[in-house]
Amino acid sequence: MSQPSLANAIIKRPWLKRWLMPMANWYADAAGYRKLGLKADDLIPEESETVLLALKRLPPKEAYDRVFRMRRAFQCSIAHQLLPKSEQTKPEEDVPYLTPLIREIEAETKEREDLEAMVVARRK
Amino acid sequence: MISRSALGRNAQRALRRQCCVQPANRRGLAAPASGSFQYETGDASGVKYASRDMSGPTTTLALVAKGGTRYQTLPGLTEGLEKYAFRATEKRSALRIIREAELLGADLASYHSRENLIVGAKFLRDDLPYFVELLAEVATQTKYLPHVYHEEIIPLIQMAQKKLLASTKQMALNSVHGVAFHRGLGTPLHPSSSTPYTKYLDADVIEDFAASVYSKPNFTIVSNGAEHAELTKWVNEFFTDVPSQPRSSLESHHSKYYGGEERIAHGAGNTMVIAFPGSTSATGGDYKPEFAVLAALLGGQTTIKWSPGFPLLAKAGSKYPGVDIDTKSLIYSDAGLLTVMLHGSAKAISGAASDVVKAIQGVASQIGKEDFQKAKALAKFKELEHGQDVAAGLELTGAGLVHSNKAYQLDETAKSIDKVTEEQVKKAAAEMLKSRASVSSVGDLFVLPYAEDLGLKV
Numbered sequence: 001m002s003q004p005s006l007a008n009a010i011i012k013r014p015w016l017k018r019w020l021m022p023m024a025n026w027y028a029d030a031a032g033y034r035k036l037g038l039k040a041d042d043l044i045p046e047e048s049e050t051v052l053l054a055l056k057r058l059p060p061k062e063a064y065d066r067v068f069r070m071r072r073a074f075q076c077s078i079a080h081q082l083l084p085k086s087e088q089t090k091p092e093e094d095v096p097y098l099t100p101l102i103r104e105i106e107a108e109t110k111e112r113e114d115l116e117a118m119v120v121a122r123r124k
Numbered sequence: 125m126i127s128r129s130a131l132g133r134n135a136q137r138a139l140r141r142q143c144c145v146q147p148a149n150r151r152g153l154a155a156p157a158s159g160s161f162q163y164e165t166g167d168a169s170g171v172k173y174a175s176r177d178m179s180g181p182t183t184t185l186a187l188v189a190k191g192g193t194r195y196q197t198l199p200g201l202t203e204g205l206e207k208y209a210f211r212a213t214e215k216r217s218a219l220r221i222i223r224e225a226e227l228l229g230a231d232l233a234s235y236h237s238r239e240n241l242i243v244g245a246k247f248l249r250d251d252l253p254y255f256v257e258l259l260a261e262v263a264t265q266t267k268y269l270p271h272v273y274h275e276e277i278i279p280l281i282q283m284a285q286k287k288l289l290a291s292t293k294q295m296a297l298n299s300v301h302g303v304a305f306h307r308g309l310g311t312p313l314h315p316s317s318s319t320p321y322t323k324y325l326d327a328d329v330i331e332d333f334a335a336s337v338y339s340k341p342n343f344t345i346v347s348n349g350a351e352h353a354e355l356t357k358w359v360n361e362f363f364t365d366v367p368s369q370p371r372s373s374l375e376s377h378h379s380k381y382y383g384g385e386e387r388i389a390h391g392a393g394n395t396m397v398i399a400f401p402g403s404t405s406a407t408g409g410d411y412k413p414e415f416a417v418l419a420a421l422l423g424g425q426t427t428i429k430w431s432p433g434f435p436l437l438a439k440a441g442s443k444y445p446g447v448d449i450d451t452k453s454l455i456y457s458d459a460g461l462l463t464v465m466l467h468g469s470a471k472a473i474s475g476a477a478s479d480v481v482k483a484i485q486g487v488a489s490q491i492g493k494e495d496f497q498k499a500k501a502l503a504k505f506k507e508l509e510h511g512q513d514v515a516a517g518l519e520l521t522g523a524g525l526v527h528s529n530k531a532y533q534l535d536e537t538a539k540s541i542d543k544v545t546e547e548q549v550k551k552a553a554a555e556m557l558k559s560r561a562s563v564s565s566v567g568d569l570f571v572l573p574y575a576e577d578l579g580l581k582v
Contacts, residue, residue: 057271108217115223 025091034089035082036073041098042066050109054101062097163521163531164352168360170340170368174521174531175347175355183252183349184514186244187259188522191337193311194238194456195374200321202236203284203314204330205337207277209234209243210258214265218272221258228254238301238309239456240523241337244515252350253358259345260362263338268331278322285317292393292566293467299564300397300463303384308376309456336370344525346518379459383560385575385582394470394567396477398580400556402453402460406537407524413540414548415453415462416507421487421499421549422464424449434498436487437464440479447472449480457527462556470571481578488553496546504541508534557581 010016028034033043044051058066076083163174196202210232211218225232230247243262245255288294298312315321336342345363347355381401403412423435425448432438441449447468454461464480466473511517511534520532561582563575575582 059270108219111217112219115219120227 028094029091033073034091034094036076037083037087037089038069038073039089039094039097041096042069042073044098044102050102050105051098053105054098057101057105058098066097162533162535163346165525165531166352166356166359168356168363171343171345171359171363171366172525172529173345173347173355173359174525175350175352176517176521177351178349180349181249182246183249183255183347184244184246184518185252185255185259185345185347185350186242186515186518186522187263187343188346188519188526189241189243189337189343190239190374190523190526191241191333191342192236192239193313194308194376195337196311197333197372197374198321198324198329199311199319200281200315200325201330201333202241203281204273204277204325205334206234206236206241206243207280208266208268208272208330208334209262211272211276212267212269213261214267215261224254225258230255236313237519238311238313240519240526242519242522244518249349252347252354256345256355256358257362260366263343263363264365266334268327268334270327273325273327273330281315281321284314288312288314289317290392292390292395293465295388295390296395296397296465296564296566297463299386299388299566300399300562301461303386303564304381304399304401304461304562305379305459306382309379309459332371335367336372336374339367339370342370342374342526344522346522346525348514348518379456381459381559383562383582385563386565387569387572387574388564388566389569390566394468394473394565394572396466396473396565396567396572397463397563398466398477398480398575398578399461399463399562399564401559402462402556403455404458404460405455405520405524405532406540407520407528407530407532408455408457409528410458411540412548412552413503413537414544414552415460416503416541417496417499417544418487418549418552419451419453419462420503420506421491421495422451422484423499423502424451424464427502434495436483436495437480440483441466441476443479444468444472444476447476449476457523461562470568473567474571474573477573478578481580484553485557485579488550488557491546491550493546496549499549500541500544503544504538507541508538511537 010020028040033040046052046055055063072083082088163176165172165174167173191202191205193202210221213221216224222232225245225247228247228251230245230251232245234241234243236242243259245258247255288298294313295316298314298316302310302312304310312319345355345359383401403415404410421435422437423433424437424441426433426435426438432442435451437449437451441447447466450465450467452463452465454463464484466476466480511520511532517532517534524530524532559581561575561580563578563580563582565572
């Protein structure tokens with residue numbers, strides 16, 4: 001997918017998660033995309049077959065909202081402005097909507113590769 | 125045949141091995157036939173199943189569901205559901221299902237008829253548990269994902285439409301069913317290219333339909349070449365979480381025969397179908413074996429070499445080279461159609477069609493004694509051969525079990541054909557001519573005749 005991530009390793013260790021969560025929240029907020037009304041998944045680079053396919057599989061409403069958010073952010077960027085506080089993305093709205101689809105497609109590809117590389121043993 | 129002396133010893137041996145493939149663990153002596161034509165039936169807590177243990181190394185297993193185009197609630201549903209068979213389930217992906225089946229050397233198929241949806245597999249006898257499990261998965265755990273619908277199902281439906289559009293025979297048959305039965309049985313087998321099916325169809329709607337089709341009262345498992353005890357065991361084990369009631373009941377009003385004429389212009393060929401009300405299937409309420417004999421008597425396709433044979437329409441057609449005549453008694457659970465299909469050049473069809481009608485009128489008044497004997501023998505042979513043909517037998521049996529809780533027993537049907545008398549056939553032909561005919565012409569409408577011109581009542 002997009003970027004390598006330690007998230008899984010951290011989530012597995014509750015003590016580490018508890019320790020790092022405030023920092024993660026601060027980081028996500030400081031990254032600034034929420035102030036333009038975007039979600040984290042809007043930032044995933046589109047230039048790969050997997051992501052393109054995932055985008056195609058988005059439900060129509062999600063796809064529409066995504067385009068809307070992007071155009072709004074683009075407009076803000078050109079005007080050198082941030083959105084008013086009420087229109088900015090709230091932390092609880094910043095949920096992965098594209099990542100599950102990408103993971104699914106990656107699993108499909110991996111399964112195909114595994115099956116291609118399979119060695120067939122005769123049944124005993 | 126090739127004379128024996130013409131072949132070397134090795135070739136002979138190879139030939140012998142080819143024609144009777146036997147598993148290595150079987151004795152080379154003549155093995156006793158382990159089963160008969162009779163299906164054994166059973167019931168695994170609501171799931172009906174039937175099996176016939178034909179000796180042999182392979183098994184055919186099918187799930188026959190009451191989900192044909194007749195029962196679809198929206199256009200294209202059956203087609204959509206059929207294409208969803210063997211797609212991703214909760215346990216495995218579509219790719220894995222295909223690869224595993226390939227590794228076992230199996231053949232997966234799903235298709236539908238007017239009344240039934242059939243999801244089946246052919247495989248080696250030992251793999252029975254795997255495929256019973258697979259069919260159970262297909263029935264109860266298929267994931268009806270929207271992206272599969274958009275990426276795979278729709279292109280397949282469009283391909284089926286193109287195939288239908290290219291075949292005048294299919295178009296004419298669909299049209300004649302529509303004319304004869306209007307809704308229900310008259311629903312076309314595939315959505316035609318101008319059917320606005322995208323307006324009605326999506327993954328959720330198909331899932332809804334699946335929940336009705338794959339429920340205990342609406343499907344059966346039929347197998348050919350599996351031990352009954354074995355099948356009982358596996359069906360009991362795998363078909364446990366099948367819903368006992370359909371989500372919405374699949375209703376189709378009792379078929380009523382209407383009749384009429386439809387003409388469709390087509391550039392790629394010419395087909396004319398003349399149809400009359402016929403007999404229901406043997407498991408249906410109104411079975412008339414005389415229609416099987418009548419169909420054999422009218423015929424059209426010769427079954428022997430170098431001669432048009434005895435069938436009356438074959439003789440009539442031989443005067444018009446370039447026309448292909450075929451008579452069939454199409455049977456359904458509560459109605460039937462006797463169809464005469466003429467296919468070929470428009471000129472030949474228009475010539476042959478009037479002769480066909482004359483021949484049918486002739487049957488109503490008089491049948492040659494020898495022709496009748498021949499027709500009866502041919503009808504019986506065709507019936508038995510049809511039942512022996514595994515795929516056809518599976519569908520008939522499954523449908524019989526779903527619709528009327530009776531398996532289709534070939535031996536009985538053949539016996540009832542034996543009892544048909546000449547009078548019965550004459551009467552059937554006369555009654556046929558009295559009712560309105562259904563006529564469909566597809567092709568060059570400038571040349572193809574109207575039903576009125578042929579002397580038919582429509």
